[in-house]
Amino acid sequence: MALNLDEYAEQRASHTNITLWAAEVLRAQIAAGKLLPGTKLSEQQLASSLNISRNTLREAFTVLSGEGVVSRYPNRGVFVASPGAEAVREIYRVRRMLEPAAVLWGEDLDLARLDAVVRQAREAKDRSSVEEMAAANQAFHETLVRMSGSAQLEQIMSRVLAEMRLVFHAMSGQPDFHTHYVEQNADLVELLRAGRRAEAAEAVRGYLDAAEAELLGHLSAEGH
Numbered sequence: 001m002a003l004n005l006d007e008y009a010e011q012r013a014s015h016t017n018i019t020l021w022a023a024e025v026l027r028a029q030i031a032a033g034k035l036l037p038g039t040k041l042s043e044q045q046l047a048s049s050l051n052i053s054r055n056t057l058r059e060a061f062t063v064l065s066g067e068g069v070v071s072r073y074p075n076r077g078v079f080v081a082s083p084g085a086e087a088v089r090e091i092y093r094v095r096r097m098l099e100p101a102a103v104l105w106g107e108d109l110d111l112a113r114l115d116a117v118v119r120q121a122r123e124a125k126d127r128s129s130v131e132e133m134a135a136a137n138q139a140f141h142e143t144l145v146r147m148s149g150s151a152q153l154e155q156i157m158s159r160v161l162a163e164m165r166l167v168f169h170a171m172s173g174q175p176d177f178h179t180h181y182v183e184q185n186a187d188l189v190e191l192l193r194a195g196r197r198a199e200a201a202e203a204v205r206g207y208l209d210a211a212e213a214e215l216l217g218h219l220s221a222e223g224h
Helices: 006-014 018-031 043-050 054-066 085-105 111-126 130-146 151-170 176-193 197-221
Strands: 070-073 077-080
Touching: 018 043, 018 054, 018 151, 043 054, 054 070, 085 130, 085 151, 085 197, 111 130, 111 176, 130 151, 130 176, 176 197
Parallel strands: none
Antiparallel strands: 070 077
């Protein structure tokens, strides 16, 4: 479970709260698919990798547990969470509030970044890489919320995306779940490019409704 923390070193140096920093690092690793649902998180290995005390790590676990990203079991330890149906519903409640609003009113429209993510998604689709399509989809929606210009909303979305990555893992055997959103994302960019923000916001709502229904249908079929 050794983590490559080079990309986080500068962030740690400037962070005033090491507990929150550790939580951010673990959340990012989960969002990136590096720590999968059901993985037991070793205190000894993670504390060593993060160069923090076990007490600080436990405090970070408490933060992540409150977000639903990890689950704590007495006498068993801490595990990366495996979200069920109610967690999916809560994720989409939050997303329906954040994403359409960012699309409709966001001040920092970054079409170049959205275009780049769509290209990555199409290349992943051509390679039939479900993992890369999922990662591109995460990046796309993260960029939408970044349009808000709000650091606090970005932090909320980062927590949601960490949970979404766990949900996506349940769909790893369903590549079509990801493929049809590649072109929907591309269509959304064209609406934004044309300045048709109200239509884009409505399209995002419909997109999220359809994705939630598909996820819940899959979880129900799997008995979750």
